[in-house]
Amino acid sequence: MAVKIPEMKQKWPHKANTITIGATQEEGGTRTSTITVGGETALPFYHFEGEMPHPPVVAIEVWDIPPDDWPDPVREPFEEVSNDPGEWARKCVEEYGADLICLRLKGCDPHGANHSPEDAVQAAQRILKSVGVPLIVWGCGNDEKDNDVFPQLAEAVSGENCLLGTIKQDNYKTLTALCTAYGHKLIAESPVDINIAKQVNILALDAGFPLENIVIYPTSGALGYGIEYVYSIMERTRIGGLRGDQAMAMPILCDIGIEVWKTKEARATQEEIPEWGDASKRGSLWEATTAYVYLLAGADVLILRHPEAVQAVQTVIKKLMGGGS
Amino acid sequence: MIFIGERINGSFKDIGRAILEKEKKPVQDWAKKQKERGATYLDVNMGAASRNPDDQAWLVKTIQEAVPTPLSIDSTNIEVIKAGLAATDGRPMLINSTTAEEKKLDQLIPLAVEYNTSIMGVAMDEEGSPQNVDRRVENGARIFAAATEAGIPEEKIFLDPILMPLKFMQDQAEKVLETIQQYTMLSDPPPHISVGLSNLGSKAVDRNLINRTFLVMAIAFGLDASICDVMDEELISAVATAELILNKEIYSDSYLKAFRMKTFA
Numbered sequence: 001m002a003v004k005i006p007e008m009k010q011k012w013p014h015k016a017n018t019i020t021i022g023a024t025q026e027e028g029g030t031r032t033s034t035i036t037v038g039g040e041t042a043l044p045f046y047h048f049e050g051e052m053p054h055p056p057v058v059a060i061e062v063w064d065i066p067p068d069d070w071p072d073p074v075r076e077p078f079e080e081v082s083n084d085p086g087e088w089a090r091k092c093v094e095e096y097g098a099d100l101i102c103l104r105l106k107g108c109d110p111h112g113a114n115h116s117p118e119d120a121v122q123a124a125q126r127i128l129k130s131v132g133v134p135l136i137v138w139g140c141g142n143d144e145k146d147n148d149v150f151p152q153l154a155e156a157v158s159g160e161n162c163l164l165g166t167i168k169q170d171n172y173k174t175l176t177a178l179c180t181a182y183g184h185k186l187i188a189e190s191p192v193d194i195n196i197a198k199q200v201n202i203l204a205l206d207a208g209f210p211l212e213n214i215v216i217y218p219t220s221g222a223l224g225y226g227i228e229y230v231y232s233i234m235e236r237t238r239i240g241g242l243r244g245d246q247a248m249a250m251p252i253l254c255d256i257g258i259e260v261w262k263t264k265e266a267r268a269t270q271e272e273i274p275e276w277g278d279a280s281k282r283g284s285l286w287e288a289t290t291a292y293v294y295l296l297a298g299a300d301v302l303i304l305r306h307p308e309a310v311q312a313v314q315t316v317i318k319k320l321m322g323g324g325s
Numbered sequence: 326m327i328f329i330g331e332r333i334n335g336s337f338k339d340i341g342r343a344i345l346e347k348e349k350k351p352v353q354d355w356a357k358k359q360k361e362r363g364a365t366y367l368d369v370n371m372g373a374a375s376r377n378p379d380d381q382a383w384l385v386k387t388i389q390e391a392v393p394t395p396l397s398i399d400s401t402n403i404e405v406i407k408a409g410l411a412a413t414d415g416r417p418m419l420i421n422s423t424t425a426e427e428k429k430l431d432q433l434i435p436l437a438v439e440y441n442t443s444i445m446g447v448a449m450d451e452e453g454s455p456q457n458v459d460r461r462v463e464n465g466a467r468i469f470a471a472a473t474e475a476g477i478p479e480e481k482i483f484l485d486p487i488l489m490p491l492k493f494m495q496d497q498a499e500k501v502l503e504t505i506q507q508y509t510m511l512s513d514p515p516p517h518i519s520v521g522l523s524n525l526g527s528k529a530v531d532r533n534l535i536n537r538t539f540l541v542m543a544i545a546f547g548l549d550a551s552i553c554d555v556m557d558e559e560l561i562s563a564v565a566t567a568e569l570i571l572n573k574e575i576y577s578d579s580y581l582k583a584f585r586m587k588t589f590a
Contacts, residue, residue, distance in 0.1 A: 198577035205586070206579075240575050247583045248575060 009049050012242035015041040016300075017212050017249050018054070021100065021185055022134025023161035028183075031160065032132025035100050037300040038251035043238065044298045045320045055321045056295055058310050059136055059303045060098035061257050062088045064115060064123035065107035071267045073280045074257075074306045086126030093131045096307040097314060101127055102136040104258075108149050109140040117152040124157055136163040136303070138187070138255075143171040150175050158182035163301075165189065165253075166217055169200050176207045187253060189217045192226070194233045198240075201247045215301060216250045222259040222266075223290040230254075234297040254294040257305030260287040281308075288312040295320065326564050327550035329397050329419070330355075330364030331523060333388065335374030344374045344384060352384060353391035360392045362555040363585060366419055367392070369409060370399035378408030385412040397421045397445070397552070403432050410440045418442040421552075422485065424449040425464035430471045437472070443481040444472060445519065448504070454487050456497065461486045461504040469511050482516040483550055484508050490527040491535055498525060498539060502546045509547035519550035533557055541567045561585065 018039040023029025035057050042050025066082040067075055077096075081087040085103060092098040103124055107115040115123075124137055137153060139146030151174070154164060165187025167175050172188075179186045188204060190197035197218050205211055218234055221227045234252055241249030260266050266283035268276060276282060287309035291302050295317065304310050332355045335341040343351040356367055369384055385396060395417040398409035406420060422445035423433040437444040446468030448454075448461040455461045465484040472482045486504035489497040501520065509515045525539050526532025537560045540551060544567040553560060565584035568574050577583055 195576045195578070198575050198583060199579055202577060202579040202583055202586075206582070236575070244587060245575060245583070246586055247577065 010042070010046075012041060012050065014242055014244040014249065015039060015050075016238065016241050016251060017214075019185060019213065019215060019251050021136070021161060021163045023159060027161070028159040029161055030128060030132075031134055033134070034161070035134050040238070040242075040298075042242070043235075044296055047322060052321070054300075055317050056300050056302060057099035058097075058313055058317075059100045059102040059301060060092035060096060060307075060310060061102045061104055061303055061305050062092060062127065063104050063106045064120060065113050067106070070261060070305070071279075071283065073283045074261055074266075077307050084126065085123045086130035089127040090130045093133055096310050098133060098310065100134045100136060100301075101131060102138055102303045103127055104138045105140045105146075105149060107140075108142075108145055110142055110145050112140075117149045120149045120153050121156040124153060128157065128160060134162065135160060136165070136187075136301075138165050143168075147171070147174040150178055154178035154182045154184060157184075161185065163187060163215060165215075167200060167204060169196050169203065172200060172203050173207060176204050176209045179213070180207075180209055185213045185215065187217045188214050188250070190219065192219045192221070192229050192233060194218070194236055197233070197237060198245075198247045201250065205247070211246055211250065214250050215253045216248075217253045217255065220254045220256055220259050220290075220294065222256070222263045223286060223293060224265065225259065225263060227290065227293055231293060231297040234294070234299070238298040251300035252298050253301040253303070254291070254299040255303045256290050256294065257287060257303055257309075260290050261305060284308040284312075288316075292316055326544070326568065327365045327517060327519070328363055328555050328561075329366040329368050329421075329519065329550065329552040330359030330362075330555045331368050331370075331521075331552050332359055332554070332556070333367055333384070334370040334399075335372030336370075337372075341372065341374035344371055344380050347383060349387045349390075352387045356388045356391045356394070359555050360394045363561065364394060364555045365550075366395045366397040368397040368399045368421065368552055370421075371405065376402055376405065378402075378404045381405045382408045382412035385409050389414050389416070395419065403436075406433070407436065410436065410442065413440075419445060419483065421445040422447045422483075423468060425467045426451050430468065434471055434475045434477070437477055437481070438475050443483060443517075444477060445483040445485055446472065447485045448487050454489070456500075458500050458503045458507070461500070462507045465504070465508055466511060469516055473512075479512050479514055479516050483519045484511075484516050485519050485521065488520045488522065488525045488539075490529070491525050491539075492527070492529045502543060505543055505546040505548050515547065517550045518548045519552065520548065522551045522553040533559065536560065537563045540564060544568065545571065 016038045020036045022031040022034035037054045039053040089101045107113040163185045166189035168189050188200040237248050266286045270279045284306035291313045339351045397419040399421040423429045448464040486501045508518045522536050526535040
C-alpha cells in the first residue's frame with residue numbers, strides 16, 4: 001500500500017533583512033566592491049525550504065596597533081605588516097581573500113596605547129586607500145572612549161557606508177546618531193541575551209535609526225566556551241525574524257577570531273600540552289570549526305583572524321551554498 | 326493577532342451619515358486612524374444605514390483611496406457583498422460572513438474562490454445562533470469542510486463561534502471559549518478563529534474591561550483574530566502581553582512597542 005508522506009517543509013511568512021555594506025564611486029564612496037548579506041527566507045542552508053540569496057561573508061580582523069598578545073600561529077602570518085593597518089588589510093584581501101576588513105580600534109583603548117581619534121581616523125583611511133573591499137570599524141570597547149573616537153571617524157569615512165559598532169543597551173545614542181548623520185550601518189550588541197538583543201534594536205529604532213540598517217551581534221563564544229547558548233539565541237532570533245518579528249529580522253554577525261584565540265585550545269603550545277598536537281594547525285582548526293557552527297546557526301558575517309581558517313570557512317560556505325564538491 | 330477594525334460601520338452615526346451623504350472624510354479618517362493603530366483588516370459594514378449595493382461599492386472605493394489595508398466586506402446581504410468585492414482593487418479581502426446554512430455556503434464560498442478572498446464563517450445555522458458548544462462546533466466544522474472542499478486553504482478560513490452580550494446571556498462566553506479550543510483541533514494548522522468582540526460588553530458599564538479580559542482568555546484558548554476596537558490602547562497592550570505570555574513573541578523591555586511595530590507592518 002502506498003504511504004503518503006506528509007509535506008513537512010516549513011514555509012515562513014517573512015524573511016531576514018538584506019543589508020549592503022560599502023559604497024562604490026557611483027554610490028558616493030570609493031569601494032571597488034560592496035557586500036550584501038541577509039534576505040534568507042528559511043533557516044541557514046535549507047535550500048529545499050527557501051532562499052538564501054546571499055552567501056555569508058568573511059571579514060578578516062586588522063588592528064590599529066601590532067597585535068602583540070596574539071599567539072604566534074596567528075600573529076606570524078601578519079608579522080611583516082602589523083605596523084601598518086593599510087598593508088595588513090592589503091595582505092588580507094590580496095593574499096587571503098577577505099570579503100571585507102574589520103578594523104578593530106584596539107589602539108584606542110585608554111588602558112592601552114590610548115590612541116587619539118585622529119589616529120583612529122588615519123588607520124581607517126589607510127585601509128580605505130589600500131583595499132577596495134568594504135570596511136567594518138569596531139571600537140575599542142571602552143564606551144567613553146568609543147564615543148569620543150567615533151564622531152571624527154564616522155565623519156571621516158562618510159560616504160563609504162561602513163558597518164560601525166557596537167551599540168549596546170546602555171550606550172547607543174552617540175553611534176546611532178553618527179550612523180544616521182554619515183550614512184553608515186550599525187552593529188547592535190547584546191550579551192548572549194535574546195531579550196536585550198531585541199531591546200537594543202528597538203532603542204535604535206526609537207532613536208530614528210531604520211531596523212533595516214542594523215546587524216545583530218549576539219556576542220560570540222568559542223567552541224567549547226558556551227557556543228551552544230549563542231547558537232540557540234541565533235536560531236531563535238532568526239526564527240523570530242522569519243515569523244515576522246521585525247526587531248529580530250536582522251542579519252547576524254559573529255566575532256570569532258577574538259574569542260577563539262583567547263582559548264587555551266588555540267593558545268597552548270605543543271610543549272605545554274603535547275597530546276593536543278601541532279599548535280600551528282590547532283588554533284586555525286578551532287577557529288574554523290567555531291565558524292562552521294555559527295554558519296549553521298545563521299551567521300551572515302564572520303570575523304576571523306587566521307588565513308587558513310578563512311580559507312577553510314570560505315570553502316565550506318561555497319559547498320553549503322551548493323557550489324564546489 | 327489579526328485585528329479587524331470595527332469602526333467603519335453604518336451603525337455609528339458619523340459613518341451612517343457619511344454613507345448616505347457620500348461624504349468621504351469621516352470614512353477615510355477612520356480608515357487611516359485604524360490602520361495607524363495596527364488594523365490588519367478594516368471591516369466595511371453599512372449596518373442599518375443602507376442596503377444598497379452601490380453604497381457599499383462607494384464605501385469600498387472611498388476607503389481604498391485612503392489606505393492600502395485589506396478589507397473585510399461585512400454584510401448579510403449577498404448583493405452587498407458582491408458589490409463590495411467587485412469594487413476592490415485586488416488587495417486581500419475577507420468575506421464577512423457566511424453561516425453554516427446551505428444556502429449561504431452555496432452562494433458565498435464560490436464567491437470567495439472567484440475573488441480569491443478569505444472567508445469568515447459564523448457558527449449560525451438554519452435555526453439561528455446556537456446556545457451550546459456542540460452546535461457551534463458542528464456548524465464551524467460544516468463551514469470549514471465546505472470551504473476546504475472548495476479548495477480554500479486553512480489560512481484563508483476564519484471561524485466565529487458567536488459571542489453574545491455578557492450582560493444578557495452570561496452563560497455563553499464560557500461556551501465560546503470551549504468552542505474556540507475545539508476549533509483549533511479541526512486541522513493542523515488550524516483555521517483562524519475570530520469573534521466580534523464588542524458584542525460581549527454590549528450595554529455593560531465596564532465594557533472595555535470585559536472585552537479585554539475575554540480577549541486575553543480567548544487567546545489562551547487559541548483565538549487569533551478579532552473584530553474589535555483597535556483604538557482601545559489597553560486592549561492592544563493586553564493582546565501584546567497575552568502573546569508574550571504564550572511565548573509567541575520574544576520578550577524585550579519594550580515589547581509593547583515591538584508588538585505595535587509588528588502590527589503596523
